[in-house]
Amino acid sequence: MGIDLKAGGRRTGHKSSMKVVKTKNPYNRLLIKLYKFLSRRTDSKFCATVLKRLHMSKLNKPPIGLNRLSKYMTNKDGKTAVIVGKVTDDVRMLECPKMSVCALGFTESARKRIVAAGGECLTFDQLALKAPKGTNTVLLRGPKSRSALAHFGHSTSVTNPHTHDGVKPYVRSEGRKFEKARGRRRSKGFKV
Template sequence: MGIDLWKYKRKPAKRKEPISKNVYLSLVCEIYKTLSQKTQSKFNTTVYKYLCFTKLNKACVSLRRLQDSYDTLEDTARKEGTKVEEILVVAGPVVDDERLVNIRPMRVVALRFSKTARAKLAKAGGECLTFDQLALLRPTGEKCILFRGNILDRKAAKCFGVPGRRDGARPKCAAKSFKKTEKKSKKTKNKKVSFKGAE
């Protein structure tokens, strides 16, 4: 017995270029597309794939997470008696953590830095690099660590699932503005219509 499916033998859609009209993003995507074809390195192909993602899927990464990974790299370098040469790469924005006071002199590559994060890295003696600079420095992606932010960290994602079934999902509440309009509509319905001409 067969099943008639309209999606039969249909390949899943894959993005080959970003939808956004940002000129810099499209140029960087073209650079990493050519690099992935010529160098055949997995790093370049994954960076190219991440750059083509939507804005929601390019989740931000905090400085604390980058520093935690940098500390482990420093520990291994001390044991070997060498310096840290790794570059931390984020295919999205880098955000500051207010709880961090002292930051290591890290070399970070990202699409965008927040003002406070950029200032902290510059003060510590680190570098805020772009993807076109990374393509010139490390075209094969050697000694580069790629990071990706958690997509489910945003507030809307916490409402996904069925609340009350031990999923940890929040119940989706209506906005205050919607509640106010609902109250007004109820009040107008309850009011009695009176005519001046009626006796």
């Protein structure tokens, strides 16, 4: 039995992962409603991006430290840093510069340092009133730091031996007996 293509039997593209809100957090659910409305009623890419990031899992909303945040916000006076995630304190940084930051959450010490420097800590609903289309904002993300990410990407192959892309192989152990056969040493046929 074949596929009836005229009746829409074969679907193209991928399903949107944003159909159902999975979070139980009422504040996040309200934010999703707000930014869904804003992205629908404005032609702003900023609102659509924030909406997409609000739907993401906690793993994909990594925190950002104050030091990294201040580095990204140098020479961006009058702009608001927007992070769909948490802002954490960095004790290695001695002085916190004055900056306006909007985030899902702040650690207590990070909030104190930003306010003490003369900056402001905004929530996303305050940002929606201040800049509904995302004008004068800088959308930032924290670094993902999972050990599994070292193994993602393109692995090396026999056809194109120079495509390493920094992919770490899953090796049981480092040593003479582990992954030292063909493709690993020149004396065993070829070297990748």
